[in-house]
Amino acid sequence: MSKVRIAFTLNGKRVETLAESRELLIHVIREQLGQTGSHIGCDTSHCGACTVDMNGKSVKACTVLAVQAEGAEIITVEGLSVNGQLHPVQEGFLQEHGLQCGFCTPGMLMRAYRFLQENQNPTEAEIRIGMAGNLCRCTGYQNIIKAVQYAAKKLQSGARG
Numbered sequence: 578m579s580k581v582r583i584a585f586t587l588n589g590k591r592v593e594t595l596a597e598s599r600e601l602l603i604h605v606i607r608e609q610l611g612q613t614g615s616h617i618g619c620d621t622s623h624c625g626a627c628t629v630d631m632n633g634k635s636v637k638a639c640t641v642l643a644v645q646a647e648g649a650e651i652i653t654v655e656g657l658s659v660n661g662q663l664h665p666v667q668e669g670f671l672q673e674h675g676l677q678c679g680f681c682t683p684g685m686l687m688r689a690y691r692f693l694q695e696n697q698n699p700t701e702a703e704i705r706i707g708m709a710g711n712l713c714r715c716t717g718y719q720n721i722i723k724a725v726q727y728a729a730k731k732l733q734s735g736a737r738g
């Protein structure tokens with residue numbers, strides 16, 4: 578099958594690659610561009626392990642065709658920390674023990690990152706709804722909620738968003 582050239586911004590850098598028209602964004606990000614932080618948990622749009630930020634929205638990268646990323650601005654978990662300084666959502670997961678096996682964590686972080694820009698002062702119920710598309714098979718949800726609350730407070734205090 579012939580390949581299509583696509584170019585987009587990935588974690589602040591312009592990247593160019595070739596993809597088949599039916600190829601999924603998650604495969605291109607992981608296998609061609611070497612950003613393996615985004616995981617594949619189900620490949621059916623259920624688990625959220627593949628969540629990335631695309632043009633200011635959380636998307637499940639197993640549900641997006643790579644060619645749809647043409648010209649897009651994409652952030653993966655690799656793009657969250659800056660100069661070795663963790664983003665408040667990463668710090669929250671660390672401080673509140675929001676990860677167990679860690680497989681769901683990159684997707685959780687990316688969803689929390691966007692959710693806290695959509696809602697800067699969420700209630701616990703809003704956090705639960707906002708994170709509902711991301712599954713943790715260890716069922717460590719309580720600490721994940723606390724981690725998002727930690728990050729919300731930190732961001733409200735003026736930390737980098």
Ligand code: FES
Binds near residue numbers: 618619626637
């Ligand atoms: S791998 Fe994309 S939602 Fe599960």
Ligand code: FES
Binds near residue numbers: 675677681713716
């Ligand atoms: S920490 Fe293991 S799946 Fe979430």
